[in-house]
Each structure stands twice: as C-alpha cells, then as structure tokens.
C-alpha cells in the first residue's frame with residue numbers, strides 16, 4: 001500500500017513546484033530525486049542524526065535528518081541526509097520545509113521529496129531553479145505514512161536543523177548584459193481554438209502570471225508544464241470560468257495536490273490544481289454556473305508557494321489519446337478584465 005495518491009502518479013506528473021510570489025524563485029522538478037545510499041549502520045555523530053524513538057506501525061520516525069553544512073552561500077544548495085522509518089511501510093510522502101527566522105530576511109521554501117523509501121539513508125538532490133534567499137532558517141522534515149500518521153520527532157533531536165544562507169558578495173565588475181533574448185519554450189505552443197471574452201477569471205483576487213517557469217510548455221523533469229500558473233494569495237477563491245459539469249475531484253500528493261476538473265459547456269475542459277486543503281466546494285457530477293466557487297488557492301501537492309495551476313484541454317480532460325492540453329494564457333488574459 002502506498003496510499004491513495006499513488007494511483008494517479010503514472011497518469012500525470014504535473015509538477016508546478018512554483019516559487020513564492022514575492023520570492024521570485026523559479027519552478028522545479030516534480031519531485032526531488034533521491035539518490036539512495038546503501039542501507040547501513042546509521043552514520044553517527046551529527047547533532048541532528050540521533051535516533052528518535054522506535055519505528056511504529058502508525059507513524060513514521062525521523063531516524064536521520066542532517067544538513068551537510070549549517071552555513072552556505074546564496075546560490076549554493078544545502079546538502080540533506082534523510083532517513084525515515086516506519087514499521088511495515090515501504091514509502092512515505094515527505095517534504096523539507098525552510099522556515100525563515102523572524103527578521104532574518106529569508107523566504108519560506110518547501111521542497112517536496114515525493115514518496116521516499118523508508119529504512120534507507122537518502123541524499124535528496126536539490127531541485128534546479130530553486131534558491132534560498134539569504135537569511136537564517138529552521139529546516140524541518142515532514143512526512144506522512146499511507147494512513148496519514150505524521151512524522152514523530154523531538155524538538156531537540158531528529159527532524160529539525162538550523163541553516164544560515166549568507167548573501168553572495170557583490171561582483172567586482174558589472175556582468176555584461178545578455179545580448180540574446182531568452183529562448184522560447186522548446187515546444188510550439190498549442191493554440192486554444194476556443195478563446196472567448198465571455199467567462200470569469202478563475203482566481204477571484206489579486207494575481208500575477210509568474211515568470212517563464214509558470215508558462216505552458218516550460219521544462220519540468222521528464223515532461224513539460226501543461227498549464228499556466230496564476231500566483232495569488234493562499235485562500236483566494238477559485239471559480240469556474242464557464243458553466244459546466246464537475247468531472248473529477250481528487251488528491252495527488254506528488255503533483256496536483258487537491259484538484260478539480262470540469263467539462264465546460266463550450267466543449268473544452270478545465271483543470272485546477274493545488275487547491276487549499278478542505279476547500280472543495282463542488283462534487284463530481286455537479287453542474288456549476290460560471291463564477292461558481294470550486295475551491296481556494298493553496299499550495300498542496302508539488303508546489304512551494306500558493307498558486308492556481310490552470311489547464312485547458314481539448315477533446316476532454318485525459319479522456320483518450322486525442323485529448324490534449326493547449327496554452328491557456330491567451331484565454332486567461334481574455335477573462336482577466
């Protein structure tokens with residue numbers, strides 16, 4: 001048993017891993033690849049690597065959680081060592097949270113590790129494009145077993161570590177300005193044939209369209225981004241742009257988080273991901289009106305900051321081989337008035 005979310009993993013790797021709106025961080029991989037080291041005796045000695053209780057069947061235990069160096073320079077990645085144990089469970093869903101200490105100037109970042117193996121020392125690779133701002137952080141390991149049991153730890157032992165990120169020294173000479181424009185996405189952007197001014201913008205509040213990594217077709221590990229990210233405050237209502245019918249409502253821990261899909265009356269299908277937990281306002285099969293609330297903006301699943309990941313599909317949402325997503329930006333901008 002790997003938990004309910006695993007069902008969808010082969011189906012779609014969504015991978016927003018979007019940065020915080022204010023932070024200007026880039027997006028990243030669907031889940032952080034974990035280089036697995038051989039199981040062996042606990043590599044001892046480090047202050048945050050002490051054993052922390054006995055593995056139980058109901059809760060994962062942080063057996064090892066270490067940071068290679070507790071002070072790094074801006075732009076370099078912290079080296080993490082993680083081992084989680086849970087009796088009778090082979091994988092748990094884990095993430096590492098970097099919480100800035102008050103007044104230290106840092107910005108919160110959450111790195112999803114996806115479904116990680118238990119009983120092994122892992123060295124998660126840092127997702128490319130994600131950077132920690134200078135500041136002082138408390139770094140904490142979070143994990144949940146298939147039955148939802150949360151990670152056990154003691155504040156003084158495994159599961160937490162301090163980290164200081166020092167600002168990079170200013171360059172001596174100004175860097176030459178780049179003379180070539182940023183490369184376009186590798187794929188030819190698929191045009192949406194159904195763009196219409198009628199309809200409701202799906203985020204009811206202040207928002208931005210993020211940077212290049214928020215765009216349709218931007219690179220993700222192993223695939224491409226199939227939607228447009230709309231960055232907005234956690235809890236902002238997510239609305240149905242057009243009338244239609246709800247066709248899916250589910251949770252994918254390693255990708256979309258809490259998500260909703262709908263068939264719109266004009267034949268297109270819409271997909272809304274990373275909803276805040278416990279905010280579903282519709283059920284599968286329900287007819288919805290344009291402007292009806294579906295959920296609220298969150299950062300569940302593979303997302304490091306609150307945003308709506310929005311997709312438009314032609315031929316149904318993952319209905320058959322002819323179903324395909326199109327670039328939703330032009331449609332979003334037409335509704336964004």
Ligand SMILES: [Zn+2]
Nearest residue numbers: 016227229309
């Ligand atoms: Zn996205």
